[in-house]
Amino acid sequence: MKYRSAFDIIGPVMIGPSSSHTAGAARIGRVARTLFGSQPKKAVISLYGSFAKTYKGHGTDVAIVGGLLDFDTYDERIPSSLKLAEDAGMEIIFTIENTVTDHPNTVRINIYDDKKELEVVGISIGGGTIEITELNSFKLKLSGEHPAILVVHNDQFGVISAVTNIFAKYEINIGHMEVSRKEKGQMALMVIEVDQKIDQNVIAEIEKLPNVTQIIRMVE
Numbered sequence: 001m002k003y004r005s006a007f008d009i010i011g012p013v014m015i016g017p018s019s020s021h022t023a024g025a026a027r028i029g030r031v032a033r034t035l036f037g038s039q040p041k042k043a044v045i046s047l048y049g050s051f052a053k054t055y056k057g058h059g060t061d062v063a064i065v066g067g068l069l070d071f072d073t074y075d076e077r078i079p080s081s082l083k084l085a086e087d088a089g090m091e092i093i094f095t096i097e098n099t100v101t102d103h104p105n106t107v108r109i110n111i112y113d114d115k116k117e118l119e120v121v122g123i124s125i126g127g128g129t130i131e132i133t134e135l136n137s138f139k140l141k142l143s144g145e146h147p148a149i150l151v152v153h154n155d156q157f158g159v160i161s162a163v164t165n166i167f168a169k170y171e172i173n174i175g176h177m178e179v180s181r182k183e184k185g186q187m188a189l190m191v192i193e194v195d196q197k198i199d200q201n202v203i204a205e206i207e208k209l210p211n212v213t214q215i216i217r218m219v220e
Contacts, residue, residue: 024124029067040111049104152214
């Protein structure tokens with residue numbers, strides 16, 4: 001991985017002893033909450049690799065839950081996040097997994113409320129930098145550092161070009177984009193990260209496109 005600046009190595013302003021195990025974990029939790037769209041009522045947090053071995057000593061547990069409570073990496077409430085989650089009525093379950101993953105700092109977060117559920121897999125790759133690598137079994141690569149939308153759509157001809165044409169119409173530059181699908185002709189997912197804020201009128205126009213079924217917007 002290439003680092004853009006010294007701060008990617010040193011890490012962000014944060015609560016906790018480790019940029020990878022604490023700041024990165026908090027960011028994964030916060031991106032999961034953002035993708036969910038609200039504070040969940042229940043979270044099952046499955047830890048792998050070094051996350052599983054050191055999560056209490058490095059504050060990975062309180063960091064992830066802090067992220068689910070929408071706390072930033074430097075929020076002084078993070079050490080108390082387990083109690084604050086309990087006070088907020090959020091049920092938290094931690095599981096330790098023995099499966100060997102591609103990256104040692106891996107967490108799977110399943111979050112729920114009365115109407116919806118979401119599964120997110122994230123990795124902390126150093127200096128507080130993260131990647132979301134899986135969303136509801138879709139493989140992807142999402143940093144959470146840039147304005148982004150996730151477009152759920154039917155795998156049909158012309159959908160991708162229709163979406164990118166709307167971005168071109170509004171002169172929005174796409175920095176990263178990828179498409180994944182589970183089966184040909186079935187549900188697919190577009191991940192689009194851009195260089196500037198995505199206005200609501202852009203979202204509304206994409207929502208009206210044929211074969212687009214859902215848009216998940218990352219809050220900038």
